[in-house]
Amino acid sequence: MLNDFVMNFAHNLFKPLLLFFYAGFAIPLLNVKFEFPKVLYQGLTMYLLLAIGWHGGEELAGLEPATYGQAAGFMLLGFCTNCIIGVAAYLGLRWFTGLRQVDAATVAGYYGSDSAGTFVTCMGVLTAAQISFAAYMPVMLAIMEIPGCLIALYLVSRLRRNGMDAKGKMPGETAYVGKPASANLKARQTRTEHVEPDENEAADFDNMVAQYDDEEGELVAAGAGSEERYGSAGVGSYDSRRANQNGRGAKALYRGAGSYGGNHDGDGDDADRAKAVAAEAELALEPADGETRTKHSGINAELLHEVFLNPGIYLLFAGIAIGFVSRLQGAKVVAAGDSVFVTLFQGMLCLFLLEMGMTASQKLKDLKAAGWRFIAFGVIAPNVFAIFGMCMARLYSMLTGTPLDIGTYVLFAALCGAASYIAVPAVQRLAIPEASPTLPLAASLGLTFSYNVTVGIPVYILVANLLA
Numbered sequence: 001m002l003n004d005f006v007m008n009f010a011h012n013l014f015k016p017l018l019l020f021f022y023a024g025f026a027i028p029l030l031n032v033k034f035e036f037p038k039v040l041y042q043g044l045t046m047y048l049l050l051a052i053g054w055h056g057g058e059e060l061a062g063l064e065p066a067t068y069g070q071a072a073g074f075m076l077l078g079f080c081t082n083c084i085i086g087v088a089a090y091l092g093l094r095w096f097t098g099l100r101q102v103d104a105a106t107v108a109g110y111y112g113s114d115s116a117g118t119f120v121t122c123m124g125v126l127t128a129a130q131i132s133f134a135a136y137m138p139v140m141l142a143i144m145e146i147p148g149c150l151i152a153l154y155l156v157s158r159l160r161r162n163g164m165d166a167k168g169k170m171p172g173e174t175a176y177v178g179k180p181a182s183a184n185l186k187a188r189q190t191r192t193e194h195v196e197p198d199e200n201e202a203a204d205f206d207n208m209v210a211q212y213d214d215e216e217g218e219l220v221a222a223g224a225g226s227e228e229r230y231g232s233a234g235v236g237s238y239d240s241r242r243a244n245q246n247g248r249g250a251k252a253l254y255r256g257a258g259s260y261g262g263n264h265d266g267d268g269d270d271a272d273r274a275k276a277v278a279a280e281a282e283l284a285l286e287p288a289d290g291e292t293r294t295k296h297s298g299i300n301a302e303l304l305h306e307v308f309l310n311p312g313i314y315l316l317f318a319g320i321a322i323g324f325v326s327r328l329q330g331a332k333v334v335a336a337g338d339s340v341f342v343t344l345f346q347g348m349l350c351l352f353l354l355e356m357g358m359t360a361s362q363k364l365k366d367l368k369a370a371g372w373r374f375i376a377f378g379v380i381a382p383n384v385f386a387i388f389g390m391c392m393a394r395l396y397s398m399l400t401g402t403p404l405d406i407g408t409y410v411l412f413a414a415l416c417g418a419a420s421y422i423a424v425p426a427v428q429r430l431a432i433p434e435a436s437p438t439l440p441l442a443a444s445l446g447l448t449f450s451y452n453v454t455v456g457i458p459v460y461i462l463v464a465n466l467l468a
Helices: 002-013 016-029 038-061 065-096 101-111 116-128 137-143 146-161 181-190 199-214 227-246 250-254 270-283 301-308 311-328 339-343 345-367 372-400 406-417 423-431 439-467
Strands: none
Touching (some): 002 439, 016 345, 038 116, 038 270, 038 311, 038 339, 038 345, 065 101, 065 137, 065 146, 065 372, 065 406, 101 146, 101 439, 116 345, 116 406, 116 439, 137 406, 146 301, 146 423, 270 423, 270 439, 301 423, 339 345, 345 439, 372 406, 423 439
């Protein structure tokens, strides 16, 4: 068994898919002057989600009626398993790392979701190795992306009720301000908060704004010095009114010496944070226009729309519906030898992994301030969660008497051990502005995704064979 694992592991390391990932990973490290077009990345992601959904929908339409019950039960298992993983990730991060509670809750949401990139890579490896898997697994990709969003929203809502301030600090954490974030967010939404500083303070603030604009987003010493007097409440209040009066939008919101924070302590540079938020939007297939969206302190219709109908989930479900309906009408893209969604799939996946390698490599620099414990979590967590997922799948198989294919175990493990980079970042920008925009993606892409597509998949194949 060990010899087989070593041979399979070495063979998988040099598959074309992973060689493209390595090539992309080396570009930032070697300082190659190359930038992957973001529009092309979004086009590739859209193509892969639709292609996976289409194939999955066609296969789903061809199942026997009795199999639909098994598929529904397995989907429910996947949803519940990722809910457990999200809570376990939060507890593990709180116990093992030094992250702020709001960052731990956000990162836990990422791990309670899944990764389309990991899924398509794993599916490509299984297809090349001729390892079969259940036809409904693409539907699992969509279903298991939702729990992480809900877990993150629930955990952060608890933190707000327990006194989290506008910078994301909790009582007992360094530089805790004491003004609950929920009150600050409500003030921003309703614009009812009214602060009347004296004339000297107002003049100082106007000077800070002018210096901010002159330096193109960089706070100078004189402006930063006013932060001590204002705190998050005073500056935030002025920011809201300045944004309305002068139309400065995101620039006004980010003004104030790290109102929401860019690093794990919540005090990062505003320009860096704005850049990180724009990068999040590009990865999540949403417009990166730099405008700040309205923040929400509770779950509402807009948040639920983002959770269940973010671009990634919508495209995947659209592909599934297209494949399902077309198959029922007698059409089948695979049988027709389609040159776009069949023949080009591997080539498109290779280009996608080239870009993902570049992104993963670039995210590594964001881990410098996180500490070795956070880095260790990003590598250890996928193994723990993936094996836990396979054990849950095995238990489901034994209790229901429905055997599962080896590939089904492996894909389920990949979904459990992966971390989101599409769905949860979109929800974070909308509802959790206090959290770091860099650390979750650094963990999910720089560490967990890189580990899964290189080392993790062969490990999961070995464990799946042992379980089955």
